[in-house]
Amino acid sequence: MQNTASGKVILAGEHAVVYGVPALAVGIDRGARATARPLLPRERARLAVPTWGIEVSEDGDEMLSRAFRSLLNEHRQSASSRKESAFSVEAFADLPPGGGLGCSAAVGVAIARAVDPTADIEGIQRLAMAWERVFHGNPSGIDAACSARGGAIWFRKGEQPRPVRVARELHLCIGHSGIASSTKSMVESVAKQREKRPEVVEKAFSGIAAVVENARLALEAGDVVALGKLLDMNQMLLGGLLLSTEEVETLCRVARGAGALGAKLTGAGGGGCVVALVSDEARGNAVVQAWDKAGYFGFHTRVAATVHSSFVRERAAYDTAEAER
Ligand code: MEV
Numbered sequence: 001m002q003n004t005a006s007g008k009v010i011l012a013g014e015h016a017v018v019y020g021v022p023a024l025a026v027g028i029d030r031g032a033r034a035t036a037r038p039l040l041p042r043e044r045a046r047l048a049v050p051t052w053g054i055e056v057s058e059d060g061d062e063m064l065s066r067a068f069r070s071l072l073n074e075h076r077q078s079a080s081s082r083k084e085s086a087f088s089v090e091a092f093a094d095l096p097p098g099g100g101l102g103c104s105a106a107v108g109v110a111i112a113r114a115v116d117p118t119a120d121i122e123g124i125q126r127l128a129m130a131w132e133r134v135f136h137g138n139p140s141g142i143d144a145a146c147s148a149r150g151g152a153i154w155f156r157k158g159e160q161p162r163p164v165r166v167a168r169e170l171h172l173c174i175g176h177s178g179i180a181s182s183t184k185s186m187v188e189s190v191a192k193q194r195e196k197r198p199e200v201v202e203k204a205f206s207g208i209a210a211v212v213e214n215a216r217l218a219l220e221a222g223d224v225v226a227l228g229k230l231l232d233m234n235q236m237l238l239g240g241l242l243l244s245t246e247e248v249e250t251l252c253r254v255a256r257g258a259g260a261l262g263a264k265l266t267g268a269g270g271g272g273c274v275v276a277l278v279s280d281e282a283r284g285n286a287v288v289q290a291w292d293k294a295g296y297f298g299f300h301t302r303v304a305a306t307v308h309s310s311f312v313r314e315r316a317a318y319d320t321a322e323a324e325r
Contacts, residue, residue: 003113006031007095008102008146009172009275010266011227012215012234013155015190015241016208017140020157024164024215025142026303027150028172032106034091036114045072045086049107051093067134071108074130075116078123087115098180100267104135105143112148124148136183152303154216160321163314165306167222171278173255173287175298177247179271186268190241200240207237222305228261228277235264243269251296252276258290259283 006027013023039045047068048055056065058072068089076085091111095103108131112124119127128144145161146153152164194201211234218227235252238244244265252263255276260283263276278284284300291298 001114001117002033002035003110003117004031004033005106005109005113005147006102006150007106008143009174010100010142011152011219011275012230012264013208013212014142014265014267014269015187015238015243016205016212017142017155017157018138018187018190019194019205021205021209022154022156022212023140023142024152024154024212024219025146026152026166026170026172027146028101028174028301028303030094030101030299030301031147032091032093032095032103032110034089034107034110034114036087036089036111039086039088041086043086045089047089047091047111049091049093051091052097063134067104067108067131068111070134071111071127071131072115074127075112078116078119078126089114096176096180096273098182098272099176100181100183100265100269100272101174102143102147102267105132105147108132109144109147121148137187139183151306152219154212160318162318163306164216165220165315166303167220167305168224169305170219170224170303171280171284171300172303173260173276173278173284173291173298173300174266175251175255175274175276175287175291175296177245177251177271177274178296179245179247181268181271183268186243186270189270190243193241204237204240208234211237224261224277224279231262231264231275231277232256235262238265238269245269245271247271247296248274250294251291251298254290254294254296255287258287260287 017023045058058069108128112127142155153161155161215230251274255263260276266275288298
């Protein structure tokens with residue numbers, strides 16, 4: 001059975017989220033897939049990722065091996081484990097690595113689902129976080145949460161992610177700067193700036209917190225014009241933290257010139273992808289064509305509006321869980 005996981009787009013709040021500021025993210029339909037075949041307990045588990053042309057066993061020294069081992073160890077300790085502990089896993093990624101779209105988290109979530117199909121969402125997130133920590137050091141967890149849950153989420157480190165109602169279908173364009181970036185080194189760069197100039201960085205984080213809160217309200221009200229302006233503001237604040245690049249600025253400018261309501265880098269920055277919000281599919285095609293003309297690859301994706309009754313049920317379940325904690 002194919003086990004799937006979403007990629008993610010952070011609409012607002014990346015980097016600040018590492019320091020406890022909330023962030024807003026949406027799952028997208030491109031992501032990752034994995035299958036797992038149980039092996040005999042004495043056999044060593046293996047992972048193949050044909051998309052990356054890599055195959056590893058769980059006892060290797062490579063980062064992928066260590067991440068796989070860490071996920072399996074978490075699984076072996078978990079109560080929901082069905083006692084199988086060795087697997088031959090095959091995973092495929094439909095996202096660019098280092099693109100800010102949560103590629104590693106999506107692969108981790110797909111593998112977690114493949115090795116532990118009975119685990120609940122929290123269990124899947126726990127396994128994926130064990131994997132993510134090997135790649136990213138100290139991730140906030142937003143990528144794994146968004147990948148495991150899909151939809152739109154409000155996320156604060158250490159808290160239960162909350163579903164956010166999307167009142168109106170969103171049309172997003174994702175453009176790739178052509179440069180892969182490392183989340184770990186971009187997070188370290190912000191940490192260094194915070195050490196050197198704490199007041200400047202804290203001011204940027206307060207601005208980002210205000211953007212996130214207003215973006216949540218705009219999403220819930222279906223106000224895409226306001227949401228677009230907030231994406232632009234977030235981009236300015238991220239630029240101030242030295243996370244933007246010439247290519248990212250070009251992608252944002254070209255998108256706005258082709259009619260986007262707003263645009264920003266998404267994820268770690270320092271390259272990776274840009275997200276541009278557009279009003280409809282025709283405008284989305286215009287943005288993707290304008291990027292293509294400027295020499296950049298992009299695609300258009302939608303985030304479905306939330307069906308009201310299912311949202312109310314989901315939100316009530318979260319609120320009850322929160323109250324019981
Ligand atoms: C990466 O997708 C998002 C960052 O905020 C890092 C994190 O939250 O762990 C840059």
